[in-house]
Amino acid sequence: QVQLVESGGGLVQAGGSLRLSCVASGRTFSFYPMGWFRQGPGKEREFVAGISWSGGTYYADSVKGRFTASRDNAKNTVYLQMNSLKPEDTAVYYCAAGRSYMGSIKTQGHEYDYWGQGTQVTVSS
Numbered sequence: 001q002v003q004l005v006e007s008g009g010g011l012v013q014a015g016g017s018l019r020l021s022c023v024a025s026g027r028t029f030s031f032y033p034m035g036w037f038r039q040g041p042g043k044e045r046e047f048v049a050g051i052s053w054s055g056g057t058y059y060a061d062s063v064k065g066r067f068t069a070s071r072d073n074a075k076n077t078v079y080l081q082m083n084s085l086k087p088e089d090t091a092v093y094y095c096a097a098g099r100s101y102m103g104s105i106k107t108q109g110h111e112y113d114y115w116g117q118g119t120q121v122t123v124s125s
Contacts, residue, residue, distance in 0.1 A: 002026035002114050004095050009119030012085055016123070020080040022095030022116055030073040033098035033105045035112055036080045038091035038121075048093070049080060050105035058105045063089075085123045092118040 008020040022034070031053045039045040049069040050058045057069050068081040078095055096112035098105070106112065 002097075004097060004114055004116035006093065006095050006116040006119040009093060009121045011122045011124065014085060014087055014123055014125050016085050017081070017083045018085065018121060020082065020093055020095075020119060020121075022078045022080075024076045024078075024097065024114075028073075028076055029097050030076070031102050032100070033103055034069075034071060034078045035096045035098065035106065036067075036069060036078075036093060037096060037109060038089075038093045039118075040088070040091040043091070045094075045109055047107040047109075050098075050107065051078060052105050053102055056105070058107075060107075082121070085121075087123045087125045090121060090123050092120050094118045 003025045006022045033052050035050040036048040038048050051069040051071050066084045071078040095116045097114040099113045
């Protein structure tokens, strides 16, 4: 059974930092792109960041320069380092595993086969 489990969310003041982790089990995702998405209150789910199997990254404009995605394939884990957090970053954050072996980063949720349960990030002003 494939599982993705996020952790690291919490309450932080504006300008602060959090590091999210996503641990995969049930299969290895070393050669698959991984993505981070978020859904804020009353908003649609949106793409935040993605990391390819080789470590290449891509970010939504809203987080570029503040968030950094990384991965440790030996641990089957991906990370999202979030700095300079803003109240508008408040959301449930989800990690997801891409569909294509050695594929490119996708920004659409339907391109991802497996999802975590999400972790809440709340940024106070």
